[in-house]
Amino acid sequence: MSANPIVKLSFKEQMLQAREDAIVSTVNRLLAEKGFEAMTVDEVAANVGIAKASLYKHFPSKEDLAAAAMVKVMRRAQDFLTGLAANDSALDKLRAVVRWTMGLKLAGEMPSLPSQNSTLRTTLMGNKDYMDGLIDVSDRLGAMIEVAQKEGLINPRLPAIAVLYTLYARACDPVLEFLKMGGQHNDEQIIELVMSTCFDGLNAR
Amino acid sequence: MSANPIVKLSFKEQMLQAREDAIVSTVNRLLAEKGFEAMTVDEVAANVGIAKASLYKHFPSKEDLAAAAMVKVMRRAQDFLTGLAANDSALDKLRAVVRWTMGLKLAGEMPSLPSQNSTLRTTLMGNKDYMDGLIDVSDRLGAMIEVAQKEGLINPRLPAIAVLYTLYARACDPVLEFLKMGGQHNDEQIIELVMSTCFDGLNAR
């Protein structure tokens, strides 16, 4: 027994945190592999190596498991945005973000959630951590988009919100997995292809 | 009783065909509304107005219901391709096809299937009508893409298969529903926005 109850408590909390991190990592991977509907809670428990009932002591529902994974992804996005070179142009930053999200997707680290499931949407919208992260990321990207449009680098005739959605959509673009399944290109080539179609378009220039 | 067994048989077949058409239409709508996983067979039966067991006399599984809907969509796509103005350029035809698919999606007539579900994939790949249609449509689009690339209208540095996937992806682009939910634009404006990001890209020209 430790002589210091504070240290002891902190240690227990660390163990708790570590276990929850393990759970969220597993959920993140399974969500990326098979999507929300196909992922079962039994499977998560088995992969983490604990009983299903123990999972429910940490997270009250399957939806909250997915929300926790999304919170983690949002945190990573915020960290990535914060780490962007300050002297890069707004367009270069946006390009870097899109490259990063596509890399996550190809690496099997991007959770894929059905945009239609209403109970999941409700849980996500009710999760303050997730919503705060989403709003922060959207605000920062939106600011970059407007700067890039004023500089004439991003088409100023497109509504900024349409540009934002288009960038978000690249994070779950089926073209990535199709090209990967084709086996003709490696991950880096695939990313550059989709970067080209996204920013340059299909038309010749 | 009809005096002519041939007429009688034909009539019965017509009734059968009409009922199956009603089933497929309902499936198509439900797949567009809620996706494959969220659509239940009970729901399909209730919407058609027949018992669930009767459904299974027409189609052996839920996957085959979805496949039938996809066959119908493929037929519509083939008809659309056939009806394209012969004097239009390859690029104009491609643009018309993409516009048409996005219109279907916004009208709630484009079935949305999970690209991950393996049993569904198996059923689809085993469905000759679907596969024949898919290959025919892909061949025709592929030919247009190569022509447009040789004419210098589509970026020749992009692999044709990447262009094809990019066009297919516009038929299930979440940007369409996001912009629709925003309520700032009507369907036609949304289509023109996504047409612009697809062919012209996000960059200013």
Place this chain on the structure above:
DNA sequence: GTCTATAGGAGGATAGAC
């Protein structure tokens, strides 16, 4: 907080009468 065991229910598919 971890476990075993099970409740509870949704949903795909079928039996059997007509």
Place this chain on the structure above:
DNA sequence: GTCTATCCTCCTATAGAC
């Protein structure tokens, strides 16, 4: 081929002992 009634599997969630 249509119906009613039912089976059966899978999956989320919880009870209750330790």
